[in-house]
Amino acid sequence: MHPNSKLGSSLIAIACAAALVASAHAGEPDSGHTHAVNMRGDGAMGFSHMNTAHHFRLLPDGGSIEVTANDRADTASRTAIRRHLTQIAALFAAGDFSMPMMIHDRVPPGVPELQRLKGKVRYTYEPIEGGGRVLISTRNAGGLVAIHDFLRFQITDHKTGDPLDVITSSQ
Numbered sequence: 001m002h003p004n005s006k007l008g009s010s011l012i013a014i015a016c017a018a019a020l021v022a023s024a025h026a027g028e029p030d031s032g033h034t035h036a037v038n039m040r041g042d043g044a045m046g047f048s049h050m051n052t053a054h055h056f057r058l059l060p061d062g063g064s065i066e067v068t069a070n071d072r073a074d075t076a077s078r079t080a081i082r083r084h085l086t087q088i089a090a091l092f093a094a095g096d097f098s099m100p101m102m103i104h105d106r107v108p109p110g111v112p113e114l115q116r117l118k119g120k121v122r123y124t125y126e127p128i129e130g131g132g133r134v135l136i137s138t139r140n141a142g143g144l145v146a147i148h149d150f151l152r153f154q155i156t157d158h159k160t161g162d163p164l165d166v167i168t169s170s171q
Contacts, residue, residue: 047080068131085132089125110150
């Protein structure tokens with residue numbers, strides 16, 4: 001075996017490993033990250049992601065966070081969802097985004113701006129069939145960008161498949 005063959009093989013292995021690491025950080029979250037997000041989320045939210053559905057909607061004046069129980073007869077999940085979203089609306093209104101930061105193990109995009117503009121962004125909880133929703137709205141242009149950045153991150157990190165574009169009334 002030529003002495004440079006080992007070096008060449010080692011360099012190829014290092015390059016492959018670097019490419020894997022780069023691809024894991026460049027686009028969609030890897031399955032290990034997604035599993036960790038789900039596990040931290042289940043503990044923080046008080047209900048199982050397996051028994052519920054999250055949806056994040058981008059709206060012209062902000063957006064919404066919606067969670068419903070997969071089984072309409074699952075009153076325990078529905079009650080936990082409503083308790084959690086009531087708490088989230090109050091925490092976010094106070095500028096406290098520690099829960100999503102803990103769940104996602106990072107500061108989600110838009111959070112610093114939402115904290116800075118906390119008096120200009122409104123968070124309203126409302127029950128919906130099978131769960132609840134937090135409506136997030138603002139008339140502030142910077143706040144609107146921050147809301148949309150935050151919700152797009154949620155869609156991507158939770159892999160909900162929700163549209164990344166603003167939903168208009170004609171859609």
